[in-house]
Amino acid sequence: MQKKIPMRQCLGCREMKPKKELIRAVRSPEGTISLDFRGKAPGRGAYLCRSGECLKKAVKSKALERAFSAQIPPEVYERLQREMEVGHDG
Numbered sequence: 001m002q003k004k005i006p007m008r009q010c011l012g013c014r015e016m017k018p019k020k021e022l023i024r025a026v027r028s029p030e031g032t033i034s035l036d037f038r039g040k041a042p043g044r045g046a047y048l049c050r051s052g053e054c055l056k057k058a059v060k061s062k063a064l065e066r067a068f069s070a071q072i073p074p075e076v077y078e079r080l081q082r083e084m085e086v087g088h089d090g
Helices: 052-060 063-068 074-086
Strands: 007-009 016-018 023-027 033-036 044-048
Touching: 023 063, 033 074, 044 052, 044 063, 052 063, 052 074
Parallel strands: none
Antiparallel strands: 007 016, 023 033, 023 044
């Protein structure tokens, strides 16, 4: 029997994709927002495609702010953009 593949919606393009193809943005219990390339960090998660375009769309539509129910400062978006460009799997 085939194993069920978990699907998540990208905040940028709004497409449903397999969870493993997406990058998880996470707000930790302390309130820090970062990208979680392994998908295991504790906290509230929201998902983005592995492209800078989806991050830009999510920023423009304030999708991350809605997902995390919090104001997100511009420097956090800049850091997320840099993390997206580096794209580590660490």
